[in-house]
Amino acid sequence: MAYSAKLRVWRGDATSGELQDFEVEAEEGEVVLDLIHRLQATQTPDLAVRWNCKAGKCGSCSAEVNGRPRLLCMTRMSIFGEDEVITVTPMRAFPVIRDLVPDVSYNYEKAREIPSFTPPEGLEPGEYRMQQVDVERSQEFRKCIECFLCQDTCHVIRDHEENKESFAGPRFLMRVAELEMHPLDVADRVGDAQDVHGLGYCNITKCCTEVCPEGIRITDNALIPMKERVADRRYDPIVWLGNKIFKRNGA
Amino acid sequence: MTEVERHNYDVVVIGAGGAGLRAVIEARQRGLSVAVVCKSLFGKAHTVMAEGGCAASMGNANSHDNWQVHFRDTMRGGKFLNNWRMAELHAKEAPDRVWELESYGALFDRTDDGRISQRNFGGHTYPRLAHVGDRTGLELIRTMQQKIVSLQQEDYQHYGDYEAKLRVFAECTVTELLKEDGRIAGAFGYWRESGRFVLFETPAVVLATGGIGKSFKVTSNSWEYTGDGHALALRAGAGLINMEFVQFHPTGMVWPPSVKGILVTEGVRGDGGVLKNAEGERFMFRYIPDVFKGQYADSEEEADRWYSDQEGNRRTPDLLPRDEVARAINTEVKEGRASPHGGMFLDIASRLPTEEIRKRLPSMYHQFRELADVDITAESMEVGPTCHYVMGGIEVDPDTAAATVPGIFAAGECSGGMHGSNRLGGNSLSDLLVFGRRAGLGAAEYVESLGARPSVSDADITAAAKQALAPFDGPDDGAIEENPYTLHTELQQTMNQLVGIIRTSDEITKALDKLAEIRSRIRGVTVEGHRQYNPGWHLAVDLRNMLLVSECVARAALRRTESRGGHTRDDYPQLDAQWRNRLLVCAATDEQPVPGVGVEAKEQLPIRGDLLELFELSELEKYYTEDELAAHPERTA
Numbered sequence A: 001m002a003y004s005a006k007l008r009v010w011r012g013d014a015t016s017g018e019l020q021d022f023e024v025e026a027e028e029g030e031v032v033l034d035l036i037h038r039l040q041a042t043q044t045p046d047l048a049v050r051w052n053c054k055a056g057k058c059g060s061c062s063a064e065v066n067g068r069p070r071l072l073c074m075t076r077m078s079i080f081g082e083d084e085v086i087t088v089t090p091m092r093a094f095p096v097i098r099d100l101v102p103d104v105s106y107n108y109e110k111a112r113e114i115p116s117f118t119p120p121e122g123l124e125p126g127e128y129r130m131q132q133v134d135v136e137r138s139q140e141f142r143k144c145i146e147c148f149l150c151q152d153t154c155h156v157i158r159d160h161e162e163n164k165e166s167f168a169g170p171r172f173l174m175r176v177a178e179l180e181m182h183p184l185d186v187a188d189r190v191g192d193a194q195d196v197h198g199l200g201y202c203n204i205t206k207c208c209t210e211v212c213p214e215g216i217r218i219t220d221n222a223l224i225p226m227k228e229r230v231a232d233r234r235y236d237p238i239v240w241l242g243n244k245i246f247k248r249n250g251a
Numbered sequence B: 001m002t003e004v005e006r007h008n009y010d011v012v013v014i015g016a017g018g019a020g021l022r023a024v025i026e027a028r029q030r031g032l033s034v035a036v037v038c039k040s041l042f043g044k045a046h047t048v049m050a051e052g053g054c055a056a057s058m059g060n061a062n063s064h065d066n067w068q069v070h071f072r073d074t075m076r077g078g079k080f081l082n083n084w085r086m087a088e089l090h091a092k093e094a095p096d097r098v099w100e101l102e103s104y105g106a107l108f109d110r111t112d113d114g115r116i117s118q119r120n121f122g123g124h125t126y127p128r129l130a131h132v133g134d135r136t137g138l139e140l141i142r143t144m145q146q147k148i149v150s151l152q153q154e155d156y157q158h159y160g161d162y163e164a165k166l167r168v169f170a171e172c173t174v175t176e177l178l179k180e181d182g183r184i185a186g187a188f189g190y191w192r193e194s195g196r197f198v199l200f201e202t203p204a205v206v207l208a209t210g211g212i213g214k215s216f217k218v219t220s221n222s223w224e225y226t227g228d229g230h231a232l233a234l235r236a237g238a239g240l241i242n243m244e245f246v247q248f249h250p251t252g253m254v255w256p257p258s259v260k261g262i263l264v265t266e267g268v269r270g271d272g273g274v275l276k277n278a279e280g281e282r283f284m285f286r287y288i289p290d291v292f293k294g295q296y297a298d299s300e301e302e303a304d305r306w307y308s309d310q311e312g313n314r315r316t317p318d319l320l321p322r323d324e325v326a327r328a329i330n331t332e333v334k335e336g337r338a339s340p341h342g343g344m345f346l347d348i349a350s351r352l353p354t355e356e357i358r359k360r361l362p363s364m365y366h367q368f369r370e371l372a373d374v375d376i377t378a379e380s381m382e383v384g385p386t387c388h389y390v391m392g393g394i395e396v397d398p399d400t401a402a403a404t405v406p407g408i409f410a411a412g413e414c415s416g417g418m419h420g421s422n423r424l425g426g427n428s429l430s431d432l433l434v435f436g437r438r439a440g441l442g443a444a445e446y447v448e449s450l451g452a453r454p455s456v457s458d459a460d461i462t463a464a465a466k467q468a469l470a471p472f473d474g475p476d477d478g479a480i481e482e483n484p485y486t487l488h489t490e491l492q493q494t495m496n497q498l499v500g501i502i503r504t505s506d507e508i509t510k511a512l513d514k515l516a517e518i519r520s521r522i523r524g525v526t527v528e529g530h531r532q533y534n535p536g537w538h539l540a541v542d543l544r545n546m547l548l549v550s551e552c553v554a555r556a557a558l559r560r561t562e563s564r565g566g567h568t569r570d571d572y573p574q575l576d577a578q579w580r581n582r583l584l585v586c587a588a589t590d591e592q593p594v595p596g597v598g599v600e601a602k603e604q605l606p607i608r609g610d611l612l613e614l615f616e617l618s619e620l621e622k623y624y625t626e627d628e629l630a631a632h633p634e635r636t637a
């Protein structure tokens, strides 16, 4: 069962780096992260990789395997041929720190730019009543484990560093949608989605949905409905007029 | 002088899991400046893995539930060794803590009338666990993470800086607590990314570092679980209690080898799944222990009826407390009725429709499909015990979460007492919320009451830095160079094999010999490379803590000559009433980097009369000594 697998791993830091070839034992049922760990234990004790739960629940071990954004702990070796060279590189959309570990602070900055959950005034803890069907839409988005693979793959930022300033990325546009669809959130989030968080940059190529390890339908269920709400608002003459006349405070 | 980045905070919370985050929220809301330090990225702490739910007697699914019932269940689960005051506070406050999360934005699954849905779990009389499918921990951590962001947004409004009063130090490891005149003065650590040193000058630290599972080979725990908080507290002079009690969860994955130990939530059984041996027998009916006789169904028919009618029937023994189920599985395997990969079968496929399984247990469905090529809607899972939770931890004052060293507070899995000898499923998440909040409050009050703040000495900083860097230099006395990965593996094997589910005096003694050998070799640990994001170095530093807590577990396990909860002695198989009220306290005996460990026995305060009276005498007689029960009203009447 065990065989010698061929791994090509990117090693380096912010200044320089290169792909290095390794041969490492693979056992039955293993995932790519197991092999990286075996490399650390036997050949490269200082190989840097970020990981935590090793069960697909925390979203720490995001990287690219043969160019595709994946969780290393959920990528089975059995999907590759035994002779195949498996290339492991850090997520490309973020600056590298060392080896497979990138600097993902961009995401935490974007998270802070989204106004938090805003319940109706006077609603006390314990009084919240919501129907299951109504919470399910937002619950889907709350399955997000913040692995940032969707951010990594999104072409708006993957090859355009300059867009990061004005684009929150699929993860955080989905957060806006989640709050917008929360049955008890009273904040108005539609205008900001477009103007502050950069929803307009998204041209619904669905790359984010394809890489999501949680199977969240980011494009269909979060981004497109948000775009529709923006469109309704912008092109509804009455809303448009209302906005003109009453120019929302502080907006 | 050592080069070190300095920060000054009123309170420093070490750990960003459920307990730490709740403490941060409380301390910040009291107006203090707060830092939260964690080894992994923000939002990735171990709590994120919790699946089944958070126990709170809201009474949404069954209106008979209330804090007294929850309190009783908790004490029974812990075999009456629990700190009763903690169990009382926990049962009383858990509902408010859960409702509070909704006001931060949490979206739990709902009942038909729109309230929070509650599910069944082992040892809980009524459906009691607030949950979101089988990803409750993720909801908890994300909700509190987002609450912290909202507090930072408020600070931004006020001060023009998100981090003016509350900052997250992610991927930063604390290696030392520093004191002046016996009180906490600061915490010292390093950035994992750069290897550079950080000093937090602070009069109060809240330890919320979680558990110790990485000292065992088969475990559901992540790499963070190296017992750092336990070790930091011990080295700073605090005591650890109940370290002999380690929970082995009955259902971890057993195959393939690379996922061995990964958790299969108890929610599977709560929602109708049953355990079967290789002969297809639902064997748990044969394992109802005397203390629980009469409380569990004794036929499959009654057990199956219980899911829909809980008033007229007793619960299935598949949902006995975890220690009981884990031991039963262990016995079945030993007696030759194991599944092909050495576990038991857990069957949900024949018990619920496919759609229902995928809806209620999406992560389990995903986990087995992706990692084991098993479709749980069509076939049984194979499961076996896995090291899951440590009941033992830092001894604290129940109301304020203060440890015995002034300035140290502790909450969550790294604290001890609340769960006694065995924790009920779902009682950890609620514990994090209740005592995380209390620790934040306790720390805030302590800081507010202080006059002059203790200060950190330069000598202590230099010593802490030297200690952290030692693995780069290798041994200075000609000892053999050791690889940290190898030593870690040996440590895990020792604990797994010799201080695991079933223990004997001989085996524990052997384990202690092996730990002594590892202790002598640990000085030789040498790492390659430089300080920037170097996992070999990180492990070398964590290894000392793992060794220290392993010694505590083994020494306490040797002393306790009875079987209770998460401590089973083959040579002392019975519960012993003389031991019920006795706690074993581990303390450091010297100032070495990995200090020696001493164990002292100590009596707990007797339980308050009104709490004792919540139990019938006939039940108490199974646990308490005659003297202890003399004042019970059924006796005096």
Ligand SMILES: Cc1cc2nc3c(=O)[nH]c(=O)nc-3n(C[C@H](O)[C@H](O)[C@H](O)COP(=O)(O)OP(=O)(O)OC[C@H]3O[C@@H](n4cnc5c(N)ncnc54)[C@H](O)[C@@H]3O)c2cc1C
Residues within 6 Å of the ligand: B014, B015, B016, B017, B018, B019, B020, B037, B038, B039, B040, B045, B046, B047, B048, B049, B050, B051, B052, B053, B054, B055, B136, B137, B172, B173, B174, B175, B208, B209, B210, B211, B220, B221, B222, B224, B228, B229, B263, B388, B389, B411, B412, B413, B414, B425, B426, B427, B428, B429, B430, B432
């Ligand atoms: C798979 C699984 C499923 C579970 N399911 C449930 C469930 O359904 N219900 C339930 O009640 N319980 C459950 N539990 C138990 C529960 O999840 C844990 O007991 C609980 O989450 C521990 O939380 P905590 O806040 O104490 O610590 P954690 O969430 O583990 O957080 C510890 C924090 O401390 C930090 N830290 C540690 N050491 C250092 C250091 N030296 N310096 C800086 N930071 C440090 C870590 O980085 C981390 O941020 C489950 C456990 C597992 C493993």
